[in-house]
Amino acid sequence: MARKNEFNAYWGKLLGQAKVGLMGASTTQLKVQLFDVLHEFFDQSCCWTELINFTAIPDTLDYPLKTTQGRILRLEAVLNQHNHQEQAIMPDIGTVHFLYPFTQQQPMTAIVIKTVTDPLVCYPPNIPDWILPKHHQVLLHGLLGQMMMIPAQSYSNPQLAQFYMQKFNDGITGAYVASVKTNTVGAQTWMFPQSHRSSSQRGGISTYNVHPSPR
Amino acid sequence: MATTPSYHGNFSDQDQPTYNTVADYIADARTILQDLVPDYRYDDPSMLAALNAAMLEARRIKPELFVYNWEVEGQVQAFKAVDETYVDIEPQFRLAIVHGLIGHALERDQEDYQDQRATAFLAMFTQGLVGKALGAVVGGSPPKGKGGA
Numbered sequence: 259m260a261r262k263n264e265f266n267a268y269w270g271k272l273l274g275q276a277k278v279g280l281m282g283a284s285t286t287q288l289k290v291q292l293f294d295v296l297h298e299f300f301d302q303s304c305c306w307t308e309l310i311n312f313t314a315i316p317d318t319l320d321y322p323l324k325t326t327q328g329r330i331l332r333l334e335a336v337l338n339q340h341n342h343q344e345q346a347i348m349p350d351i352g353t354v355h356f357l358y359p360f361t362q363q364q365p366m367t368a369i370v371i372k373t374v375t376d377p378l379v380c381y382p383p384n385i386p387d388w389i390l391p392k393h394h395q396v397l398l399h400g401l402l403g404q405m406m407m408i409p410a411q412s413y414s415n416p417q418l419a420q421f422y423m424q425k426f427n428d429g430i431t432g433a434y435v436a437s438v439k440t441n442t443v444g445a446q447t448w449m450f451p452q453s454h455r456s457s458s459q460r461g462g463i464s465t466y467n468v469h470p471s472p473r
Numbered sequence: 474m475a476t477t478p479s480y481h482g483n484f485s486d487q488d489q490p491t492y493n494t495v496a497d498y499i500a501d502a503r504t505i506l507q508d509l510v511p512d513y514r515y516d517d518p519s520m521l522a523a524l525n526a527a528m529l530e531a532r533r534i535k536p537e538l539f540v541y542n543w544e545v546e547g548q549v550q551a552f553k554a555v556d557e558t559y560v561d562i563e564p565q566f567r568l569a570i571v572h573g574l575i576g577h578a579l580e581r582d583q584e585d586y587q588d589q590r591a592t593a594f595l596a597m598f599t600q601g602l603v604g605k606a607l608g609a610v611v612g613g614s615p616p617k618g619k620g621g622a
Contacts, residue, residue: 282604285563287537378541412604 268390269382276401282412283405293377295400295426296385299393300373301331303433306386310368314360321354321366327384328372337367396429492567494557498524502574515578517555524560525551527573527598531566535602538563569601 276288300306310323323330333348336356344366345357354368374383390397403422406415439445492498499520508514515523532539532549539547552558562570576594579587 284535284537284566286540290537290540410603 264391266382268394272390272394272398272401275398276405279402280405280413287408288401288405289381290378291404292397292401293374293383295397295404296374296383299397299400299426299430299433300371302430303437304334304371305393305433305437306372306389307334307437308370308372310370312354312366312368313363314356314366315363316361317359319356319359321356321368323352323354323368323370325370325372327375327386329375331371331373334369334371337369339365393429393433396426396433399423399429400426489564491564492562492571493559495521495524495552495560496555496557498560498567498571498574499555501571502578505571505575506578519581520574520578521552521555523574523577524570526577527570528560528562530573530598531562531570531602534599535566538566566602569598572601573598 273285273288273292277283280288306328308325308328310325312321312323314321330348330352332351333346333354336344336346336354338344346354346368347357349355354366374380374385376384399422403419403426405411405413406419406422408414492501499517502520502523503509503513503515506515528549528551532547536547539549550561552560560567560570572594576591576598579591579594582588582591
């Protein structure tokens with residue numbers, strides 16, 4: 259319950275601060291623009307991911323995925339049970355397509371990038387709890403910038419809009435970098451590309467990595 | 474000093490009680506029009522027509538107020554009786570609707586000072602919807618006769 263109250267407080271803070279700089283704006287317009295801001299933020303930062311488990315079966319190439327919340331934007335990777343990256347693509351959004359069929363049944367994990375759903379219906383937007391406390395200022399800058407770009411309103415201000423959109427884009431870049439570095443500072447996130455990794459044990463090296471692969 | 478409890482919202486503007494229903498809007502409009510004694514100078518059908526016209530004009534000037542009616546393609550509410558039907562307008566724009574209602578009602582009067590007053594209320598309606606400061610209410614008293622002025 260405390261968690262939910264904190265979440266609502268951040269939403270109240272975000273819209274409250276936005277209204278200060280946008281006199282005369284309707285709450286409806288703010289919510290509509292907020293959806294667009296969230297979509298752009300998630301699309302460009304790739305910071306909202308989900309790991310979805312499924313089972314690959316022989317002679318089947320396509321596997322529809324089901325998310326717990328949000329909408330799939332793109333596929334980041336498909337890992338097999340040994341954390342090897344498989345050759346997979348997503349020509350149809352939401353369905354993993356393997357380039358080659360498997361000969362035996364085995365568990366797989368798809369990592370997908372997601373964005374918001376249900377414009378006009380779902381408010382507050384259905385996003386993970388950690389997004390707003392961490393990125394509320396970035397979203398505020400995006401919301402102010404988008405609103406101020408609308409022409410012929412009492413809050414229209416192209417110059418200030420440009421300023422806020424620049425800060426928004428900087429924030430997106432920061433969120434993307436944090437995502438790539440898996441929210442670490444100075445940690446080594448690079449690893450040999452897993453698609454090049456051999457599954458043989460020639461040379462006495464075990465390929466069965468017990469640790470999860472970094473992104 | 475103790476006072477009566479006031480309304481405080483709970484993240485839901487749908488519960489804000491000021492100007493909630495058709496009857497609320499028309500009652501306040503009649504107060505401003507100084508038309509509180511039956512038989513009314515502005516009868517119910519004419520007030521409903523004025524409210525409906527104000528809503529349609531609000532759709533033109535501030536379309537996003539109606540975007541949440543997307544299931545009916547953003548249609549505007551229409552009212553047929555002075556009753557407790559909820560008028561679905563965000564709280565901060567409800568006063569503008571009252572001004573639009575009054576402006577439309579005043580348009581039918583032919584006296585010059587009422588024309589000026591109607592124009593002032595319609596301007597307040599527009600300014601209230603687009604978020605700008607409201608103008609002055611003008612034309613508060615009728616012009617004097619030939620020997621006046």
